[in-house]
Amino acid sequence: MTTPNNSDNLSSEFPVPEVVIQRLPLYVRVLTQYSSAGEEVISSEQLGSRLQMTPAQIRKDLSYFGRFGKQGRGYDVAMLERQLREILGLDRTWNAAVVGMGRLGRAVVSYPGFAPSGFNISAAFDTSHDIVGKTISGLHVQSISQLTESVKELDIKIGIVTVPIDHAQEVIDAMVLAGIKSILNYAPLSPQVPEGVTMRGIDPVLSLQSMTYYLR
Amino acid sequence: MTTPNNSDNLSSEFPVPEVVIQRLPLYVRVLTQYSSAGEEVISSEQLGSRLQMTPAQIRKDLSYFGRFGKQGRGYDVAMLERQLREILGLDRTWNAAVVGMGRLGRAVVSYPGFAPSGFNISAAFDTSHDIVGKTISGLHVQSISQLTESVKELDIKIGIVTVPIDHAQEVIDAMVLAGIKSILNYAPLSPQVPEGVTMRGIDPVLSLQSMTYYLR
């Protein structure tokens, strides 16, 4: 009764708001920092000030998934981090495929930030005959026609789109057809995806374009 | 009376929700596509289906800034694009400074997507003595101590942070001190910034970490 380790108390009973899910990785990140700083306990107050949000917000977010804290004390850093990682599915590694091996794709596959976070780029694809067959950062570049096959063989769950804008939608369609349910899109467009497929866009220009509003 | 060209009808009277501002660049993007496809008129219905949102949402968003459409007809593509660009401050070019000239910084300054959108990277900085003084993609890399001076001289309004995580906060502080009000941050942390400074984060790992929740 005192150990609140039933991580899926409520999480599967009703849907957790998307915004909450997007905040959880932020909590994990701060917890990791705290942990490596040798702290054993953290309060919602401390978490909140670090992330510039109210303590109540954090407590409410966490309460969607269970009761992780101790009143009068706070949250056990290691325990909470472990719980959140499990909730997010970060207690394992995930395989990803990159499609588009131009300048951007090369930057992505050689970015050293993915692997330590448990994201493994295990296949690379392109359409151009000039690039297919080459080896880039240790990855043998395959034709996009091999996508479905590789997704199955290599247990790829995540697609990363780094093709030019005019091929992006068809690549995304191909990924969906291949059974990929999570897509990270670097192309500057708003793609159409069916229900059940999660998309995230990486779009620095879009970010800049909304900031200039506050500059005038 | 029939020409609703008073672009700041309401916009300055009360604050426009942040989410609305972030959607405006999406509208601009679709309008540009429509324009180059030769279309002269677009309805909120068409815009909405392209962006997977309801027509009413779009009409409401636009109504924060004025009345741009004609009932029974829709929106004049060229006119609406021009209006939205003006609202967002995209009817001019903006100068940006990149701090951090490692792998990521080099990728950013050589990314060909900024200039066509009116974002001009006009200065590059680093702390390392190995890099300061070099010329990368036509930019002479300066010491970070030159930041404030360059910001004034070159009319730099935007800062782009591409340093490793352990230097990111101090770089951001330096930018704020130099008078920069808009910061695009590529470092994987949630930085502390004072009121009045707008921050956007580019963080693919964070995006991946929230997608895996839906994969389990």
Added chain:
DNA sequence: TGTGCTTTGTATCACACTGTATAAATAATC
């Protein structure tokens, strides 16, 4: 063991955002 202090978890409230519905305005057609 009891008292005071801290912090959580949640009930309640307030507000912001989204979707529905409709009147007004325009265009098209006969």
Added chain:
DNA sequence: GATTATTTATACAGTGTGATACAAAGCACA
């Protein structure tokens, strides 16, 4: 020119998200 189609702008309602407030629970220390 009258009638019908269309589409905007907006009033209204509903939903969802964030902040406030407080009771319950644990800790510390005498």
